Amino acid sequence: xxxxxxxxxxxxxxxxxxxxxxxxxxxxxxxxxxxxxxxxxxxxxxxxxxxxxxxxxxxxxxxxxxxxxxxxxxxxxxxxxxxxxxxxxxxxxxxxxxxxxxxxxxxxxxxxxxxxxxxxxxxxxxxxxxxxxxxxxxxxxxxxxxxxxxxxxxxxxxxxxxxxxxxxxxxxxxxxxxxxxxxxxxxxxxxxxxxxxxxxxxxxxxxxxxxxxxxxxxxxxxxxxxxxxxxxx
Ligand code: SF4
Ligand code: FES
Numbered sequence: 348x349x350x351x352x353x354x355x356x357x358x359x360x361x362x363x364x365x366x367x368x369x370x371x372x373x374x375x376x377x378x379x380x381x382x383x384x385x386x387x388x389x390x391x392x393x394x395x396x397x398x399x400x401x402x403x404x405x406x407x408x409x410x411x412x413x414x415x416x417x418x419x420x421x422x423x424x425x426x427x428x429x430x431x432x433x434x435x436x437x438x439x440x441x442x443x444x445x446x447x448x449x450x451x452x453x454x455x456x457x458x459x460x461x462x463x464x465x466x467x468x469x470x471x472x473x474x475x476x477x478x479x480x481x482x483x484x485x486x487x488x489x490x491x492x493x494x495x496x497x498x499x500x501x502x503x504x505x506x507x508x509x510x511x512x513x514x515x516x517x518x519x520x521x522x523x524x525x526x527x528x529x530x531x532x533x534x535x536x537x538x539x540x541x542x543x544x545x546x547x548x549x550x551x552x553x554x555x556x557x558x559x560x561x562x563x564x565x566x567x568x569x570x571x572x573x574x575x576x577x578x579x580x
Contacts, residue, residue: 348373348374349373349430350373350425350432351430351431351432352369352434353367353369354368354370354433354434354446355433356368356395356445357444358394358444359443365442368392370387370391370392372386374425375425377425377426378424378425379402379420379424380418380423380425380428380432381402381409381420383425384397384399384434396446398446404419404559407496410437410500411435411436411437413433416557417497417557418557419497420434438501438506439500440496440500440505453515456512456513457516459516460517460520461520461523461531461534461535462523463523464526464529465523465534476528478527482527485525485527486521486522486525488562489518489522489562491560492515492519492522492562493560494515495559496515497558497559498515498554498557498562499554501554501557502553504547508547510543512541512545512547514554514568517544517571518562518567520571521568521570521571523535540575545572545575548565550568550569
């Protein structure tokens with residue numbers, strides 16, 4: 348089949364503003380949108396710029412807006428999108444070139460919540476720090492995050508407020524806050540108990556809709572809020 352890709356292009360070295368360019372390529376219905384983008388880049392216009400790596404929904408690098416919705420180009424099949432699509436960069440962060448956005452703020456927010464196990468106790472000799480299946484289950488959903496930024500850039504607060512920590516950072520915090528082996532719960536809850544933390548969330552569910560890993564992002568944010576209100580503070 349023939350597929351039309353209308354792609355928002357922007358090269359700060361030559362363009363005063365972004366503009367659309369349309370390309371037509373041959374593709375199989377079962378190809379991914381990423382395959383069609385690669386076809387454009389490899390056979391039509393090598394200057395087209397986008398991030399991608401694993402091509403299997405694992406690295407999180409090729410999140411972009413496809414027909415107005417955030418998605419991973421490597422997970423979306425052409426047959427599910429149709430023979431015409433509009434592709435744009437994620438919203439809320441500066442565009443560096445074409446579909447590549449500046450993720451610095453996103454990673455700053457991620458670092459803020461200390462995304463690593465905090466435990467000052469002596470590690471047990473000769474084995475891991477153990478936890479039960481039930482303890483592991485509590486934070487299972489948020490371990491699936493691949494830091495693609497689809498949730499944070501789908502959130503309307505991100506579009507207007509660069510202080511907002513964003514859903515992806517809260518998901519990352521959730522993964523440790525409820526880990527029975529971690530001792531940094533109070534520290535992380537204090538960081539998120541802020542006007543730019545969980546309380547900025549207005550529960551619009553864009554993040555949950557956008558997540559390519561089907562993580563219940565809004566539920567994770569609400570769980571952190573409830574812990575602050577009832578369990579901890
Ligand atoms: Fe991506 Fe989902 Fe993680 Fe957000 S929660 S960064 S949408 S994988
Ligand atoms: Fe790695 Fe799509 S290229 S998630």
